Amino acid sequence: MDALTPAGTDPLTDLLDGVRTTGAVFNRSALSGTWAVRFEDGSPLALAVPMTGPAWAVLENDEPVRLDPGDVAVLSGGTPYTIAGDPSAAPDVTIRPGGRCTAPDGTEHLTHDLGPARVTNTGGTVLLNGLYTLPSATPGRLLAALPPLAVVPAHQGTCPVNPEAFEDMFCLAPGRQVLLDRMLDLMLITALRAWFTRPGAPLPAWYRAHSDPVIGSALRLLHADLAHPWTVTSLAAATGVSRATLARTFTELVGQPPMTYLREQRLALAADLLREPETTIGTVAARVGFSSAFSLSTAFKKARGISPSQHRTGTASDKD
Secondary structure (H helix, E strand, C coil), rough: CCCCCCCCCCCHHHHHCCCCCCCEEEEEEEECCCCCECCCCCCCCEEEEEEECCEEEEEEECEEEECCCEEEEEEEECCCCEEEECCCCCCCEEHHHHHHHCCCCCCEECEEEECCCCCCCCCEEEEEECCCHHHHHHCHHHHHHHCEEEEECCCCCCCCCCHHHHHHHHCCHHHCHHHHHHHHHHHHHHHHHHHHCCCCCCCHHHHHCCCHHHHHHHHHHHHHHCCCCHHHHHHHCCCCCCHHHHHHHHHHHHCCHHHHHHHHHHHHHHHHHHCCCCHHHHHHHHHHHCCHHHHHHHHHHHHHHHCCCHHHCCCCCCCC
């Protein structure tokens, strides 16, 4: 029997480790004829999978992208989009926050969460959509590494959910929401694993730098403990090279000096943590390596143009 043991944090694990959703929304629709579904739910991450029949993903100001059965479309950033049987079709319904559906005239529409629909349906298209409802479930660094639309062809990735599992997902039984949450996480991670490891993928510089023995080690050390009081000297000592060598090579491969990179990662983590209920700015500051709430607030506002409180509430008028 083969044992699966950890072998250090690889860049993909580091990128996807923070994906944890609560309150996932799935919509399964049996569609035929001319149809189009508009998504204006603001989900930071969403999946669209035509289980049978083709479909098209249409983003504003972009060319439509065809989705064949089993393809997984990953949509990020909350930008509105349409999934349609014909890319020129007008939307029949619009999916809004929380999975609420409205007709073209704005009136409430029956939900597209259709439990009786079967993925074995041979007429038309059976479309599955999964929506993340909380920004805190999707790390900012992951969103920054993704395009608005990433399509994983069926032959490149293996969907971890079989038809029987889909039937369980839509069964109104105890534990259903937990099943939906973990299923969406699993589907997303599987799709993104295929996306980031595909041949010729345009990867961020820091991702490619993980393959360098020295800089990869430095990156793993930083991400293992962002709150540690790292300096270029201590990081160089931990990786077994001189300070000058680490600083030069890190900048060449990652595109910025080590301490600049560390500061950005601390602020990115802080932005994610600030979305968690009941957290204080002082608590977040300690978790990401800032000496006080004031120092975090100052750095956050300088880098992002808004205060931590404004980021937390999504406003631009709050004062710390």
